[in-house]
Amino acid sequence: MTYHHGNLRSALLDRAATVIAEEGIEALSLRALARDLGVSHAAPGRHFKDRADLLAALAAEGHRRMTAALNAAVAAAGDDPVARYNALGREVVAFSMRHPAYFQVTQHPEVERHSDPSLMAARQAFGDTVRAAAAAAQAAGWRPDEDLEALQLFSTAAALGAASVLMRQSKFAGRPTVELLAIAGRVIDLVIPPSLEALRQES
Amino acid sequence: MTYHHGNLRSALLDRAATVIAEEGIEALSLRALARDLGVSHAAPGRHFKDRADLLAALAAEGHRRMTAALNAAVAAAGDDPVARYNALGREVVAFSMRHPAYFQVTQHPEVERHSDPSLMAARQAFGDTVRAAAAAAQAAGWRPDEDLEALQLFSTAAALGAASVLMRQSKFAGRPTVELLAIAGRVIDLVIPPSLEALRQES
DNA sequence: TCGCGATGTTGTCAGTGACAACATGAAGAT
């Protein structure tokens, strides 16, 4: 019988994402992951310093995937900076529905306390993407007199907050994703209109 | 030596709030609470069915305290429904800073999955307070054409999301509370202006 | 004074995380 799994680190991360999506972060157990993957209880310790280290790695990957998705959504939205930031906000919620485990782990307070370089770098890149899009929208005419830090806090809080509430409030459970995305879209439109043209018509 | 603590349930909840504020929810341990309070490891089991039950009780208390604080803030804001809802939003963030443990436990996904009747009632009362204030603000002229469910999601996501981000993002750590409340105030003003008069001047 | 329920206690079991020491596999150097 072979001792070498060959790809255990990736398998642990993938399996962890499945468990988190199904049962939540607190249900994650290194020993259970090892059992699921057919290795001994100490094998995960060869790839991750401890349970927090695995969660940090998963959160780093989550941030990277989310940043990539946001950049893709922004690029697909054309040249209008207001439409681009609106698309970014909608993609935050869409991403959380496509990847509940990655989203949850990026937002979990236990993980945020972990000072892992890879995670901090991924978080920084996420912040840079949001900041650049917010600054461009403001420069184009959205809330020009507002402090950018407050604008950023406002828009990320609304998008991340809406994603979290839609994910876990029982009143939204069971509703079709397309309906939840529509509600989220209206929330994002309250944050920033869907286009510069729409912004001009508001004023 | 007396066997009867006399007030163990309350002491457990108080001590749990302290541990959560200092170390986070995942650091909470029933045995450690029992040690801290000088009782045996099984004593907490006489007051709470399990660890999740204690967290649910703490979250129920957190919701009750937050609802009371929101109602007080709304009442203190006078008769203008727009000013009242703005004050409610600011109080969400102020409460989270005064009572970090209660706030965290009300927002924790692990706790939200717990179907405890007292917690669900407290959550319902919180939702009723927010819904009533949002409906009154809308009736007075704030976003009159918008779906109330989307408006509510927008405003609660922004307020709760801002509170969470200010609490745990390292870029805000160490800043004086008065400064964080000022940033939060600007975020809430972006959700809803501070008065009906200010709302009229925007249009 | 007695009985009963509330609320403590000691004890046990299974699971966990973390770590140590040992075992195997793969890759590179000779």
Next chain:
DNA sequence: ATCTTCATGTTGTCACTGACAACATCGCGA
């Protein structure tokens, strides 16, 4: 082909945890 080294498995152990059982004490009401 062989040897060495590092990566990555293994078994084992310890302390802590949650949960539960059985027993012990306390307080209150009859």
